Amino acid sequence: MADSEKFDAIVVGAGPAGSAAALTMARAGLSVVLLERGDYPGAKNVMGGVLYRKMLEDLVPNFWLEAPLERVVVESRISLMTGSTAVTVGYRDPAFGEEPYNAFTVLRGKFDQWFAKKAEEAGAFLINQMPVTNVLKDKAGRVIGVTTGTPDGELLADVVVIADGVNSLLAKEMGLRGELLPNQVALAVKEVIRLPAETIQERFGVSGNQGVVMELMGDATHGMVGQGWLYTNLDSISLGVGCLLSEFQQRRVRPYDVLEDLKQHPTIAPLIAGGEVDEYTAHLIPEGGFNAMPEVYGDGFLLAGDAAMLINVLHREGSNLAMTSGQLAGETVIAAKAKGDFSAQTLRGYRSRLEASFVLKDLKQYRNMPTFMEHSRQAFFEIYPELVNRAAKTLMTVDGVPKHEKERGLIKAVLARRRPLTMARDMWGMWKAAMRG
Numbered sequence: 001m002a003d004s005e006k007f008d009a010i011v012v013g014a015g016p017a018g019s020a021a022a023l024t025m026a027r028a029g030l031s032v033v034l035l036e037r038g039d040y041p042g043a044k045n046v047m048g049g050v051l052y053r054k055m056l057e058d059l060v061p062n063f064w065l066e067a068p069l070e071r072v073v074v075e076s077r078i079s080l081m082t083g084s085t086a087v088t089v090g091y092r093d094p095a096f097g098e099e100p101y102n103a104f105t106v107l108r109g110k111f112d113q114w115f116a117k118k119a120e121e122a123g124a125f126l127i128n129q130m131p132v133t134n135v136l137k138d139k140a141g142r143v144i145g146v147t148t149g150t151p152d153g154e155l156l157a158d159v160v161v162i163a164d165g166v167n168s169l170l171a172k173e174m175g176l177r178g179e180l181l182p183n184q185v186a187l188a189v190k191e192v193i194r195l196p197a198e199t200i201q202e203r204f205g206v207s208g209n210q211g212v213v214m215e216l217m218g219d220a221t222h223g224m225v226g227q228g229w230l231y232t233n234l235d236s237i238s239l240g241v242g243c244l245l246s247e248f249q250q251r252r253v254r255p256y257d258v259l260e261d262l263k264q265h266p267t268i269a270p271l272i273a274g275g276e277v278d279e280y281t282a283h284l285i286p287e288g289g290f291n292a293m294p295e296v297y298g299d300g301f302l303l304a305g306d307a308a309m310l311i312n313v314l315h316r317e318g319s320n321l322a323m324t325s326g327q328l329a330g331e332t333v334i335a336a337k338a339k340g341d342f343s344a345q346t347l348r349g350y351r352s353r354l355e356a357s358f359v360l361k362d363l364k365q366y367r368n369m370p371t372f373m374e375h376s377r378q379a380f381f382e383i384y385p386e387l388v389n390r391a392a393k394t395l396m397t398v399d400g401v402p403k404h405e406k407e408r409g410l411i412k413a414v415l416a417r418r419r420p421l422t423m424a425r426d427m428w429g430m431w432k433a434a435m436r437g
């Protein structure tokens with residue numbers, strides 16, 4: 001490739017955001033190059049990983065007929081755990097097991113390759129093992145291309161879509177954001193545990209390619225702000241735990257030890273018994289939310305996905321926000337190309353598109369949630385899981401103690417742990433952070 005070759009757009013990073021942007025622009029006939037530093041897309045990418053249908057379907061209709069998916073999610077469970085017990089609630093819906101489905105489990109190594117291939121089929125030019133080291137600017141400070149850490153040198157384009165993930169070297173180099181603070185980022189560790197498909201089906205009460213996902217709160221994270229998860233794949237289970245980096249630092253706990261404890265928990269151990277660990281990975285999750293977002297557009301560039309901090313932690317959504325933001329970035333570049341203007345003035349249309357979509361509507365709504373959770377750690381990650389489990393045990397133990405006596409004892413125990421006014425304040429705070437933005 002000639003150093004001077006100029007594209008309509010350069011996309012940095014072939015994760016969900018980058019491939020969605022490249023696919024959108026290539027389909028509209030733009031010349032697009034998609035640069036990925038890994039040996040192939042997804043080589044080092046990590047996700048729990050639940051993939052939501054709607055946002056990918058907007059880009060690839062009926063994708064479930066061809067994409068490398070693991071299982072169709074028919075049931076979601078939430079477990080509030082203590083060290084040895086758990087109260088679990090779940091929602092199973094047979095309709096989720098039928099077209100057009102609601103969500104799937106995926107393994108990113110396979111999925112990202114398939115998705116980037118869709119962008120290639122649409123005409124985008126994918127180059128692997130191509131780490132981008134910085135953006136190129138003209139004298140007026142407009143982004144006009146990128147520099148790469150390879151002999152290919154510099155590449156030029158009208159617009160650079162930056163989709164290089166949570167660590168976004170480019171966003172930092174451009175001064176759009178600094179290093180993430182330890183309370184703005186979760187450190188997550190994950191194992192893929194191999195088990196025969198039939199064993200998974202028996203243990204989770206599903207058939208065929210149907211699957212179950214579990215979110216694990218409370219002692220799953222040793223009471224730290226974060227959560228564990230267990231997702232069923234075709235013939236493996238993804239088990240992981242992620243907590244704010246600041247929590248790991250304060251407690252001086254190693255993430256792997258938290259995951260090991262989770263594997264020993266009496267409600268988790270039987271589900272993974274006999275399984276062999278196939279893969280162990282660690283990755284960061286940007287958790288600062290709306291308030292920590294950098295500017296997402298400027299002269300000649302747009303930021304999408306994790307690079308722009310677009311993650312809805314409360315609902316464990318990230319890949320879908322990445323895809324939609326990539327798509328909206330792509331649409332903005334298409335409009336800019338039609339106008340022949342790639343200035344910030346025109347590219348700010350991307351921000352408006354994000355604001356009009358679920359992406360920023362949701363992130364705005366939960367803008368105060370990260371701070372609330374951090375300040376309410378003890379209540380929501382220790383005390384309430386413990387109290388819920390105590391209540392369940394009291395009410396489910398049949399021991400001849402009259403029910404009235406049990407209920408009185410339970411209320412006393414609850415009040416000894418949390419005063420009514422404090423509980424009311426907790427609930428009000430939660431409501432405010434979740435509903436009022």
Ligand SMILES: Cc1cc2nc3c(=O)[nH]c(=O)nc-3n(C[C@H](O)[C@H](O)[C@H](O)COP(=O)(O)OP(=O)(O)OC[C@H]3O[C@@H](n4cnc5c(N)ncnc54)[C@H](O)[C@@H]3O)c2cc1C
Nearest residue numbers: 013015016017037048049050132165188305306318319322
């Ligand atoms: C442990 C964990 C569990 C998660 N679980 C879920 C889940 O269940 N459901 C969900 O929806 N979301 C989940 N997420 C979030 C989701 O993974 C992310 O939101 C999503 O991957 C963001 O996509 P992206 O394309 O922005 O970034 P990424 O997926 O990180 O992709 C960035 C790409 O850029 C490449 N790259 C980086 N730097 C450069 C460079 N300088 N030059 C060239 N290429 C570069 C990388 O190699 C990578 O391929 C989870 C995240 C983690 C870490």
